Amino acid sequence: MIKAAIMGYGTVGSGVAEVLDINRSSITKRAGEEITVKYVLDLRDFPGDPVQDKIVHDYQTIVNDPEVKIVVETMGGVEPAYTFVKAMLEAGKHVTTSNKALVAAKGAELIALAKEKNVNFMFEASVGGGIPIIRPLNSSLTADEIEEITGIVNGTTNYMMTKMSEEGLEFDEVLRDAQEKGYAEKDPTADIEGYDACRKIAILTSLVCGQQVDFEDIHTEGITRISAADIKYARAMGRAIKLLACSKKAEGGYVAMVAPFLLPQTHPLYSVSGVFNAIFVHGNVLGDAMFYGSGAGKLPTASAVVSDVVDIAKHLDVNIAVEWSSRKLELVDYKSLKNRYFVRTTAEKAAVEQAFGSVEYVTAEGVTGELGFLTECMSEADYEKCAAQLDVVLQMIRVA
Ligand code: HSE
Secondary structure (H helix, E strand, O other): OEEEEEEOOOHHHHHHHHHHHHOHHHHHHHHOOOEEEEEEEOOOOOOOOOOHHHEEOOHHHHHOOOOEEEEEEOOOOOOOHHHHHHHHHHOOOEEEEOOHHHHHHHHHHHHHHHHHOOOOEEOHHHOOOOOOOHHHHHHHOOOOOEEEEEEEOOHHHHHHHHHHHHHOOOHHHHHHHHHHOOOOOOOOHHHHOOHHHHHHHHHHHHHHHOEEOOHHHOEEOOOOOOOHHHHHHHHHOOEEEEEEEEEEEEOOEEEEEEEEEEEEOOOOOOOOOOOEEEEEEEEOOOEEEEEEEEOOOHHHHHHHHHHHHHHHHHOOOOOOOOOOEEEEOOOOOHHHOEEEEEEEEOOOHHHHHHHHOOOEEEOOOOOOOOEEEEOOOEEHHHHHHHHOOOOOEEEEEEEO
16 A cells, blocks of 8 residues: 655645545556555645545654655645655655646756655646646657647636637626636636746746746736737637747747737637647657647646656656756747737828738727738747837737
8 A cells, every 4th residue: 555645635635635536446456556645734624524634734744754655745836835845855755746836946956856866756737737748748759859839728818718709708807707617716817917827838848858947038928918809800810819838949949938829720729718728749750749638627637646646656666757957948039939910000001011011901890990910920029120110009919
């Protein structure tokens, strides 16, 4: 029997206990031994809950118990998760986490520490919830040079974009709806400003490059400026607006960004709707691959965490190598990225054409008193120069 501990008994942590319970027999078969939860660390008590007798309030209880081999971290945030996880690894315990903030900030260091202690630090659930993407990148797509990863990696914003698109609603109405349904947090900043997606693409890019990519270096725009009028234009163009997190091989390295994009119907991510996530990967020998599924939620995320627990149970004496060194990767400036841009302005056609040259005008039903147009393909830097010549730019959305 393998003893485990769960740190953080919130949505995901309680999901992990539930998954270990409901799939006990198949998990035991796959892990080779039964996995039982000995401790649950939380600030709160849970009277009446199946884990009520396992609750502890001091992480040192887990650190000091040599019987505990696997620790699940589902607390979220960098601290105190980092202090606790580090202590567990130093004590020779394996750790799996769903915490993207922790992995993005401290992943390289914790991977190195796990290697030094001959244990594992796993984080399948930190990107894409229940979708397997970390293990495929680390273990399966190892024959390829990954040239692009583009994902819809935030379920909250994808739900909101889908709802705005289907019902023609304004951003604030859709945010309220998402909060009522429990898809958006009371403080939705991390999702709607793109910070959550930014950490996720930083993790994926670090894995692809084998070096530390600092999320602070990734140009990030959220969805807060997307309006019902933008959606009308998108519909007129037969496109959908999605928050994409992308990372591409470029001359001199990798370039990454998070921003809303206008996707044509032919784009592999066009039909990814609601709270679903999908990650598109292009390898130089593989070609295209897509990973699609539930990117958040209690049981899907717990499924990914428990898959790590099972993997660890099968490798209790082996450190599975993860290529992610702490050497910082300097990203190529996103301003070198080339796109077409959809622009809305109150300027006259003459001014638009003087600034951008040849453009394609777009009209949207019910939107008046402004011009909408698509530019030619140009770099971000060139777009900025052209846009600076217009007195008013109401909106700019990149075209994928
Ligand atoms: N807030 C995140 C999302 C949760 O909406 O995708 C999963 O990381």
